[in-house]
Amino acid sequence: MEQADSLMDQARAAFDQGLILAQEWLLSPAAWSQFALLVGAYLVARLANRIIAPRLTRLLTPEPDNSSIIAKARRFVLIFMPLLLPLLAYGFTAIGEVVTRSLFGSGAVIAFGKRVFLFLAARALAKHIIRDPFLKLLARYVLVPVAALYALGFLDQVIAALEGTVVSLGNISFSALAIIRGLIAGSLLFWLGQWSNTQSVAYIERQPMRPAIRQLIVKVAEFAIFGIAFLLLMNIMGISLSSLAIIGGAVGVGLGFGLQKIASNFISGVILLVEGQATVGDYIELDGGEAGTIIKMTARATILETFDGRWIVVPNEDFITTRVVNYSDSGSANRLEVAFSVSYDTDINTVPAIIEAAVATHPEVLDDPEGPDCELRGFGESGIDFGVEFWVNGIDDGKNKYASDVLFLIWNALKNNDIEIPYPHRVVELKGTLPA
Template identity: 75%
Template sequence: MEFDLESQPEIVQTIAGYAIQGYELALTWLLSPAAWSQFGLLIVAYLAAVLVTRRLRPTLANLLDPGESDSIIAQARRFVAQFLPLLLPLLAYAFTGIGESVVRSIFDSGAVIAFGKRVFLFLAARALVRDIIHDPFLKLLGRFVLVPIAAIYALGLLDTLSATLTETVVGVGNIRFSLMTIVRGVIAGSLLFWLGQWSNKQTATIIAQQKEMRPSIRQLLIKTIEFTIFAVAFLLLMNIMGINLSALAVIGGAIGVGLGFGLQKIASNFISGVILLVEGQATVGDYVELDGGEAGIIVKMTARAAILETYDGRWIVVPNEDFITTRVVNYSDSGSANRYEAPFSVSYDTDINTVPAIIEAAVATHPDVLDEPYPPDCELRGFGDSGIDFAVEFWVNGVDDGPNKYTSDVLFLIWNALKDNDITIPYPHRTIEVSGELRTRPE
């Protein structure tokens, strides 16, 4: 078959060349007894795989079904069971391999059956992406990377494409890459950093379950392991791409200069975050109040800042440096309690000597009021315009805000205790004195 393609673009000539090669190969297979025998073996291998799969798959599914158990062995059985959709293409590949050895011994040729084996591998890759992988990122990577590579391999063009990508070189400054290096780096980098994220999540879950450790130590371990995992992933990626790390010395020097000038605040906040985690003065779950007026529960600590959540649902991003350079009040430090007071007044007709015992006994009935470091203490504060002023001091573990309304609860207890003992709570009275003779207006 001859075509005059000299006037056509190079890409058209290349595609036409592959098309002609494919046509000639197909024609050769159609006219070859060896090719027909290999086609027959492929069909036999596939039908045998279908029959074996129909009998074997239900048995394996019952064998691997762990029921409702959640043990390590049960989880391993569930993991293996999800690969059952690969049984058919892999059995077809195995049976085809057996047939290939027979065909090569008879005809000294196995091109058709080798093509069939590659097709079965493509079907296995497609089943893996379609039926087994559920993670969105891995499914996307499989759909647009694994399946196309398997298809190119099935057509026998993978080596040609690989050689072309290897010969095509691009450069950035003094650093030069082949397109194959970039493709390999993108694929390996995606897998490595996904694996790093997954392993970091699993490790963080395990560390978070260690309740005997201080929260600050848990956070420090999580951040250290996260940094280590991604540092190792980066070094592995550089090794896979074949990049000499000494070539990055200039870039590293530029980054160092940037940290020294433009990024000094980021570096300061990062170091402050490490100090916070090591010292444990403030950690996730603590209620803190800063000198600048920011107050809330620390819900997250990042490399740059801490996230405070106020009781009205707002999030405040506070740089880590502020925890080091300013005064911080921590209401939730481990092992500490907080003291509050509830003021009230009684009328001047009251026997004030009985008030402290009544109020202290009433407040002590609250389930969250502590006896240590001090029990409730009712004190006389002064003599007001309308009544005698008292206040009761009490200690609790927690902050008097959000879900905890300690002062409100204590005031209810005081009100009920005073009512039960017939003690009057005063309200303002005003006495008006009129001097001189009152004059009435004539009618």
Template identity: 70%
Template sequence: MDWITSPAAWSQFALLAVAYVAARMLAGRMQPAIRRVLAPEAGAVGLVARVRRAGLLVLPLLLPLLAYALTAAGESVTRATFGSGEVIAFGKRVFLFLAARTLVREVLPDGFLKLLGRFVLIPVAALYTLGVLDDITAWLDETVIALGNIRFSALALIRGLIAGALLFWLGAWSNRQSTGYIKAREELRPATRELAIKAAEVAIFGAAFLLLMSIMGIDLTAVAVLGGALGVGIGLGLQQIAANFVSGIILLLEGQTTVGDYVELDGGEKGTIVKMTARACVLETFDGKWIVVPNEHFITTRVTNYSDQGSANRYEALFSVSYETDINRVPEIIEAAVAALPFVLKSPDGPDCELKGFGESSVDFSVEYWVAGIDDGKNKYGSPVLFAIWNALKAAEIEMPYPHRVVELRTAANA
């Protein structure tokens, strides 16, 4: 009772009350002004607008942080005046706990960060408020966990779990941001973008792993030994996976095949490349099927690349006429008919009808034509060209022959 009624005690209680009331008054006056300054214009986008919106989200922290700051100032006054300040120091820790609680409940978005705040930040803040955090930390540091020859403290394990979860969450977020930024760089070739995305991913998660090892106090020389052992394992037991991985890097560096190209492999697989991964390329056929082709096949076998849908490609259509036809008329008729088709290009060259040879029952011709794209099943150029050839020959009364055979019948009397 003597201590409670002493100036040292009631001054601390009074300073706590004054700090809280002053914090509420200051927060009430500052929040509208801060909102007017930070609120971006409606529909505004960009980095500045995002930063200003983020600033608005943390406004609920203004009251407990102001109370914490004012209480800290009051603590310095009471300790200088009376030599003690345990009450006001406890109040200061309470305001810090309220700030952590507000951060988790009102500021952090739903998901990993809110979960981490609820089960890590708030319990740690509560222990700090009660003044037992240092004692529990020392006890955990003295508790040793042994796994074979590896020994580490319980504190290092808990710190590693928390830091690992946070680091890899930050790594995943950074990877998404870098991927979106790189994909938006349209001036880069698709292969270069894919290579940059994979390089950024490896760098981000590699740095997160090394930082985690450092936080947990694990000697990085052990990681070097582990990397050497892993390299030997890849060389001996994972040769095919390593070959596909290296082949994928070569494909991305060379850029000779990339996403969007229509390719045909020696094995008969053909389709449009829709995805390139570290292990394989995914081809989409014209009928919607996906074919997963290991990257090594693109390096060790012959690949026909028809380039993308906007490139010019030449195709050939074969046909025949009868021997009774004036074949000198045929090229002009067919070239005019094919050139009239809307998808046939005049550059780099217009339709070209050529005499191919003399068959058993017909004179054989072919017409070559250029189109802006590929005949991959979805874009069918061959069928309209053959229709145009048929209609042109019929209009010119030119016969398209069929095989003729002479059959000799021998009867018993003739024999």
């Protein structure tokens, strides 16, 4: 309550001081001459802007299809063209201030005009130049109000009042200014960290390297960027880094007692990324029978997606301590087999060549490392059993119907060569005489 009364008293004192200053300006010839110089500087700035802006725009505008670094830099500079008028006015006003102070020994009015032009520049920056939604919000509700307070000459008083306002959180006390500064700096730092992380991920994704190593580098870059942002924020807030060592010790004790699994999964995830045993896009089968495609690898777990769209969250430790079958291995070829039978009346010596030629016509069947191979498997109860092996890139899942396609090819090939696919044969023996 006392702090609120103090702020009100300071506001009244500032208002009274501003009223007295306005009366002095209205009654002073020097103030009127400064005001005339201020208006003249603004008019000269508008004239200069009308001459310079079109020529500068033509000079900086690159060809539409030019995507070089210089062209991008020129387009970036063009974004700031709305700042030309207020900055020209500020520059001419600064020249007028030097002249006024040399002639009259004072320049309060023209100095006020300079601050107003800076406010207009901040407003143009927030309204016409900044496009990012977060930065635009920050400029509109932080930069523009601060520039307005600076233009009116109240910024120092507001800073002093916020510095004197103390907020206590238990045994820790912060000034209101430190809290506001920490919020603004934290928002900017973590926005910059997010932007830097996006740019670094885009750059790393373009580099030729193993997918597992690429993902590991992405994670390391992300931790490094946000770690640096956090340390900078602690420094801006005035929090000693030695206190972080105490927190780190407490976290270490927590890892030793209650977070062993989390630490184990994190280290297992790093090992997986380094060794490349499994990566995003691989189709794997776990020791417990669960199978699916890896769609995401996090610090704690790996997420599999099954054929029917379900997600299975598998702790990274399971990939290290249990048996895992990787059918994809980042897109390597896999061998599949399809079984079929023919009648005992068939000349089986002709079957392998017919089937191999038919299966080889499938566009996804590979010749390397080996073409289709038809083999005799045995003599069954109803027919002669064969199997055909073939190599494909991928696995037989909902997206790839390799087995179904090959069975169609086998059926058509056998029919075209008048080879019979046998029906089941059963012999029924009746003992005794048939009933009348």
